[in-house]
Amino acid sequence: MSAVLQPRVAADRRPNDPYASRTLTEATLVPRVDPVVHRPADRAGPLTSDQVSHFDENGYLVLENLFNAAEIDVLQAELTRLEQSQARLDPETLILEPDDRELRSVFRVHAQSGVMKRLASDSRLLDVARFLLADDVYVHQSRMNYKPGFFGKEFYWHSDFETWHVEDGMPRMRALSMSIALTENTEHNGPLMLIPGSHQTYVTCVGETPADHYKQSLRRQEYGVPDPASLTTLVDRGGIVAPKGPAGTVIVFECNMMHGSNSNITPHPRSNAFIVYNAISNALLEPFGGQRPRPEFIATRAHIEPLIEHRGRFA
Amino acid sequence: MSAVLQPRVAADRRPNDPYASRTLTEATLVPRVDPVVHRPADRAGPLTSDQVSHFDENGYLVLENLFNAAEIDVLQAELTRLEQSQARLDPETLILEPDDRELRSVFRVHAQSGVMKRLASDSRLLDVARFLLADDVYVHQSRMNYKPGFFGKEFYWHSDFETWHVEDGMPRMRALSMSIALTENTEHNGPLMLIPGSHQTYVTCVGETPADHYKQSLRRQEYGVPDPASLTTLVDRGGIVAPKGPAGTVIVFECNMMHGSNSNITPHPRSNAFIVYNAISNALLEPFGGQRPRPEFIATRAHIEPLIEHRGRFA
Numbered sequence: 001m002s003a004v005l006q007p008r009v010a011a012d013r014r015p016n017d018p019y020a021s022r023t024l025t026e027a028t029l030v031p032r033v034d035p036v037v038h039r040p041a042d043r044a045g046p047l048t049s050d051q052v053s054h055f056d057e058n059g060y061l062v063l064e065n066l067f068n069a070a071e072i073d074v075l076q077a078e079l080t081r082l083e084q085s086q087a088r089l090d091p092e093t094l095i096l097e098p099d100d101r102e103l104r105s106v107f108r109v110h111a112q113s114g115v116m117k118r119l120a121s122d123s124r125l126l127d128v129a130r131f132l133l134a135d136d137v138y139v140h141q142s143r144m145n146y147k148p149g150f151f152g153k154e155f156y157w158h159s160d161f162e163t164w165h166v167e168d169g170m171p172r173m174r175a176l177s178m179s180i181a182l183t184e185n186t187e188h189n190g191p192l193m194l195i196p197g198s199h200q201t202y203v204t205c206v207g208e209t210p211a212d213h214y215k216q217s218l219r220r221q222e223y224g225v226p227d228p229a230s231l232t233t234l235v236d237r238g239g240i241v242a243p244k245g246p247a248g249t250v251i252v253f254e255c256n257m258m259h260g261s262n263s264n265i266t267p268h269p270r271s272n273a274f275i276v277y278n279a280i281s282n283a284l285l286e287p288f289g290g291q292r293p294r295p296e297f298i299a300t301r302a303h304i305e306p307l308i309e310h311r312g313r314f315a
Numbered sequence: 316m317s318a319v320l321q322p323r324v325a326a327d328r329r330p331n332d333p334y335a336s337r338t339l340t341e342a343t344l345v346p347r348v349d350p351v352v353h354r355p356a357d358r359a360g361p362l363t364s365d366q367v368s369h370f371d372e373n374g375y376l377v378l379e380n381l382f383n384a385a386e387i388d389v390l391q392a393e394l395t396r397l398e399q400s401q402a403r404l405d406p407e408t409l410i411l412e413p414d415d416r417e418l419r420s421v422f423r424v425h426a427q428s429g430v431m432k433r434l435a436s437d438s439r440l441l442d443v444a445r446f447l448l449a450d451d452v453y454v455h456q457s458r459m460n461y462k463p464g465f466f467g468k469e470f471y472w473h474s475d476f477e478t479w480h481v482e483d484g485m486p487r488m489r490a491l492s493m494s495i496a497l498t499e500n501t502e503h504n505g506p507l508m509l510i511p512g513s514h515q516t517y518v519t520c521v522g523e524t525p526a527d528h529y530k531q532s533l534r535r536q537e538y539g540v541p542d543p544a545s546l547t548t549l550v551d552r553g554g555i556v557a558p559k560g561p562a563g564t565v566i567v568f569e570c571n572m573m574h575g576s577n578s579n580i581t582p583h584p585r586s587n588a589f590i591v592y593n594a595i596s597n598a599l600l601e602p603f604g605g606q607r608p609r610p611e612f613i614a615t616r617a618h619i620e621p622l623i624e625h626r627g628r629f630a
Contacts (some may be wrong), residue, residue, distance in 0.1 A: 027479060150543050193580075261580075262580055268550075
């Protein structure tokens with residue numbers, strides 16, 4: 001592996017950018033410079049101190065039993081409804097599997113679905129995001145992921161933040177994702193795999209980003225991909241976890257967490273609702289990679305509004 | 316799913332073939348007509364009666380601690396040696412991953428490697444095969460599977476027997492496979508998945524077989540593929556198991572077992588030595604699909620010799 005700990009910025013696009021990437025011919029492992037848990041230590045919040053420590057050290061947290069059966073029914077019905085009403089959705093937001101056989105994801109669902117808008121502002125999720133990020137938050141990205149049975153393809157290892165920084169202009173690590181399972185996650189159906197502790201290290205990627213890269217990368221990632229040696233180092237340090245659980249299970253993970261998933265040949269889809277919360281103070285600048293920004297449906301830039309919480313159950 | 320239980324043979328290539336396949340436009344589920352355990356009930360053998368019952372009902376068996384650490388070292392060294400000496404192997408027997416990046420398998424290893432020849436005739440494996448098949452046996456197929464880390468691709472669900480019958484001319488279900496793990500099988504590195512009980516049902520596949528189909532099918536299967544409805548039925552009945560265990564773990568499974576594996580994006584390869592034992596009385600006829608037989612390196616036809624056991628440890 002590469003032992004270089006400080007990036008030698010070949011194309012110094014932004015001086016003092018601690019997270020420059022895709023500027024070198026060799027991958028580097030750079031220590032994170034931002035806090036993981038941004039809250040003041042003495043502020044009371046929706047998580048136990050064990051949960052906060054777990055998130056701080058490992059970069060993820062599993063929340064169970066947040067939603068009741070009726071709420072899960074509503075979310076599952078919305079998953080189906082969106083799939084069946086593709087003709088009425090913004091066509092740009094519909095992403096197919098690499099072989100074009102099936103729907104992989106619908107993006108920007110918080111703006112296209114009342115149910116998803118309500119979910120994104122639900123206090124059970126929002127309070128956690130605001131607490132860990134110590135700020136008001138907005139939805140940077142949202143989607144329904146279908147990961148169909150039989151032909152669901154793998155999603156290679158990546159740090160979301162690397163892409164969001166280089167291609168979208170997210171300045172710092174002050175965002176997190178929540179995956180709300182809408183089908184059971186088993187060991188067999190290509191569950192989300194996380195490398196605990198990997199959020200502490202920023203893996204810079206090699207190679208330039210092609211123009212309009214997002215059109216391919218949402219289906220199959222080829223740039224912004226970490227190298228095998230760096231991945232081996234991270235796995236040697238932290239291992240791999242793949243949280244299992246019934247529909248309704250929420251996995252919260254930090255924006256620099258290295259994650260991915262294997263394919264799914266089982267008959268059981270691995271579907272989830274996916275919401276990325278970003279701190280208002282961390283709203284997007286120009287992309288750090290120097291390219292044209294990606295469209296709004298992938299990375300909210302125009303519609304930055306703090307979410308207002310909805311308390312209580314929605315079903 | 317299709318509820319047709321008896322195949323309506325459109326192209327009646329072999330009258331009375333209980334396992335006709337790829338002859339209909341619709342998939343069918345046909346009950347197996349052959350025994351699973353072929354031994355006379357009163358004959359003593361190398362397995363406990365619980366193990367025999369487990370194999371009979373579920374179609375597979377996991378054998379642990381057959382080999383000592385020195386023997387596993389020898390097998391692992393041979394895995395590496397074969398990969399590094401590809402230039403000295405029969406080029407036809409080297410199969411790459413679908414994207415050509417890495418070695419997927421070396422076939423006919425029992426004829427190209429003294430270590431693998433010794434392993435195939437080891438009494439700890441051979442006695443089990445001869446007992447369950449109640450006959451002398453020979454090696455129908457052997458290989459080293461590399462399933463590399465990072466880029467190991469999935470292997471879609473299939474019954475080996477369907478292919479061996481249609482493309483190779485194996486007359487009846489009287490064969491079994493043994494996968495000897497040469498790396499740890501974890502839940503994350505694309506382990507072999509089996510559908511317990513699926514060996515009792517023969518899933519006929521739709522579509523004709525293209526000529527020289529094997530050149531593609533060893534890398535990515537497209538014909539002889541069971542349909543989603545039949546797979547769903549089998550999984551609803553039997554579920555899915557993916558045996559885990561350290562290097563040296565042996566998975567024995569019946570020739571009509573429905574099995575497959577997901578991709579492997581972890582840094583950990585999922586390598587194994589793979590040996591198919593067929594009963595001498597079940598040696599190949601002309602392919603039941605009417606095509607030209609596949610080459611010897613995939614399906615032994617010319618070299619039918621009963622294996623003579625080697626007792627004791629080989630390291």
